[in-house]
Amino acid sequence: MIWVFGEGFGGTLTLSVVHLNLSYPETLFTGFPGAALLYALISVFILVSFKKRFLKEASRLTAILIFGVGALIQLLPQFFDPRVQFSMFVSSVLMGSAPHSLVPYIVKLASWAFFHPVVANVAEIMASLSIAFTLILNKKAVIPLSAVYLAFVWAFGMGFMGLFNGVATDLGTPPLLFVLVLCATLAR
Numbered sequence: 001m002i003w004v005f006g007e008g009f010g011g012t013l014t015l016s017v018v019h020l021n022l023s024y025p026e027t028l029f030t031g032f033p034g035a036a037l038l039y040a041l042i043s044v045f046i047l048v049s050f051k052k053r054f055l056k057e058a059s060r061l062t063a064i065l066i067f068g069v070g071a072l073i074q075l076l077p078q079f080f081d082p083r084v085q086f087s088m089f090v091s092s093v094l095m096g097s098a099p100h101s102l103v104p105y106i107v108k109l110a111s112w113a114f115f116h117p118v119v120a121n122v123a124e125i126m127a128s129l130s131i132a133f134t135l136i137l138n139k140k141a142v143i144p145l146s147a148v149y150l151a152f153v154w155a156f157g158m159g160f161m162g163l164f165n166g167v168a169t170d171l172g173t174p175p176l177l178f179v180l181v182l183c184a185t186l187a188r
Helices: 002-006 035-047 052-074 082-094 103-115 117-136 142-157 173-186
Strands: 017-019 022-024
Touching: 022 082, 035 052, 035 173, 052 117, 052 173, 082 103, 082 117, 082 142, 103 117, 103 142, 117 142, 117 173, 142 173
Parallel strands: none
Antiparallel strands: 017 022
């Protein structure tokens, strides 16, 4: 119910965020595919995993799918628009969810992404793809790789979801994606 009504299917059906008079698809930076869906999936994987192998494989395939689709979404032409790159980073500042001490750095990064939209978007695509391919290859290097990328997304894309400002309703997608990666990697 929360994923359907509260998160609007996590942006998977509309694929649209409207911010600063711009309309662009949901992305990992804006919370795709939705925290409620990830809570549900991880819970189901744990509950039905009589064998640890199921937890590992289900988590691995789900994480590969999410990071792969995340990279494909970033390939859409809108994400090469400097205004969209700026909006993706600065939205957490404008909504008041970013910690005040992080605001100047987010704004600097947003400005840099505005002036270098192709480089910024290619970096976002490559980060998602490298995590997906590292998961496909079943390498343990995916843990630090995904930790750095998802921490970056959580801090600079979502402003920690308001956790440090007292406006958080949940942790958001990045920490849950990291739990999914841990389940995919550490479950035996």
